[in-house]
């Protein structure tokens with residue numbers, strides 16, 4: 001067994017771990033970044049990037065198939081599944097390659113390959129070949145798909161995001177389990193690429209949507225495009241000669257249907273369970289998760305920090321990077337530990353229409369404002385720019401506090417949500433109130449005019465000015 005002694009050990013070379021390593025390596029050479037599988041990160045290899053590449057192909061197919069709305073006849077759209085998947089893999093590899101290269105350019109003494117486990121609060125055993133003694137430790141081990149036992153009945157036809165993007169060709173049919181973020185993004189994309197898809201859910205949840213009106217609107221919209229059962233009762237999942245047979249009932253109606261594959265998108269599990277974390281000497285909650293401070297990322301009063309998806313809090317790429325920076329800075333400066341900057345919550349789901357959420361959710365706003373808040377709303381169905389480009393579906397709901405007029409949060413299902421969510425998140429970051437947001441410039445005709453309509457509606461409901469539709473001589477048509 002090799003022995004190493006370092007100031008800081010970072011476990012996991014994903015986004016959070018690499019950022020933590022970078023921060024630590026600025027102040028000490030006695031640092032090691034440990035990776036148990038392969039370099040390249042979840043985001044680039046099997047997450048954000050390949051999923052968006054598949055969605056890009058699907059969106060193109062969908063736009064072509066619906067061009068007749070504009071009097072443009074594309075003359076039949078043909079989808080070459082092999083070429084679709086080839087581009088996904090090639091472009092994915094282009095994103096992965098520089099990440100791997102930057103890892104390989106690190107000093108050899110700073111890199112260690114092997115699965116890490118805690119022997120005690122300061123000692124790790126890595127891949128049964130090296131024992132690392134570290135004064136401080138950052139756990140950045142990410143997460144992996146959580147697969148309910150029943151779905152394992154699909155045997156060799158069970159896929160998750162880790163292997164779907166390696167398909168050589170598109171299959172004819174896929175049963176998608178989990179109408180969460182991954183299931184909706186990939187399910188809709190596969191459907192638009194000509195794959196027969198049915199999405200099975202449990203308990204009625206949809207994406208990460210928290211606002212009931214947005215959820216209902218989104219559900220009806222997705223259902224008009226592909227079968228989606230958010231509350232299906234699945235009694236059996238069975239591998240047969242023909243593929244995967246699923247027996248299920250919806251509203252008492254029994255059905256059996258066979259698919260080529262079953263995609264499990266049923267949530268993700270933090271990679272804590274294989275760390276022998278019980279040896280680390282830190283407090284664990286009743287699910288065995290480290291108890292930590294979300295501002296310092298420190299576990300109790302210890303020398304151990306967490307960062308990224310492993311802490312199961314805001315499992316998104318930009319948050320993993322922020323957490324890596326905070327945890328890395330604190331591991332570097334320990335025992336001096338500072339609260340880091342946590343940004344306004346922001347999430348975007350790349351369905352069509354997109355789903356976005358910023359700031360506090362409706363329930364959180366109600367708690368924070370003790371019930372003294374109002375909700376402004378706009379439908380994009382008659383919004384000028386959205387109609388012009390044929391993307392006039394969706395709803396934006398904006399939340400503001402009575403008295404102060406402070407803008408608290410928003411949820412959206414609609415066109416250009418990825419961009420609008422940024423404007424709204426930046427407004428919250430600047431602590432703007434609704435009147436200040438309305439004083440910002442709005443061009444014509446743009447989708448952002450819909451945001452202004454929602455804000456005016458909110459302003460009126462907060463009794464702070466005219467509502468939507470009143471006193472807007474300067475507004476153009478369809479705003």
Ligand SMILES: Cc1cc2nc3c(=O)[nH]c(=O)nc-3n(C[C@H](O)[C@H](O)[C@H](O)COP(=O)(O)OP(=O)(O)OC[C@H]3O[C@@H](n4cnc5c(N)ncnc54)[C@H](O)[C@@H]3O)c2cc1C
Nearest residue numbers: 012014015016036037042047048116142308309315316317
């Ligand atoms: C399909 C999909 C699509 C996504 N799309 C988006 C998106 O569009 N936008 C967005 O913001 N987020 C998206 N995400 C989420 C985003 O990818 C993650 O939040 C982010 O990649 C997490 O980074 P991380 O560093 O915490 O984990 P990872 O990048 O997973 O890194 C963890 C590393 O730790 C290693 N490891 C684990 N255990 C050990 C051990 N015991 N010893 C040594 N090494 C270990 C792993 O091998 C891995 O390399 C998506 C995720 C998925 C799955």
Ligand SMILES: NC(=O)c1ccc[n+]([C@@H]2O[C@H](COP(=O)([O-])OP(=O)(O)OC[C@H]3O[C@@H](n4cnc5c(N)ncnc54)[C@H](O)[C@@H]3O)[C@@H](O)[C@H]2O)c1
Nearest residue numbers: 148178179180181182183200201202265266267315348349
């Ligand atoms: N655009 C993005 O930012 C993006 C994209 C993909 C993933 N992500 C990240 O990855 C995380 C994980 O995504 P996810 O979609 O796996 O998780 P999720 O929590 O969003 O969704 C899981 C879904 O599976 C359902 N489910 C659970 N067990 C089930 C069962 N037995 N049968 C049917 N349905 C079942 C849940 O009710 C839920 O709707 C997200 O929370 C997000 O942070 C982000």
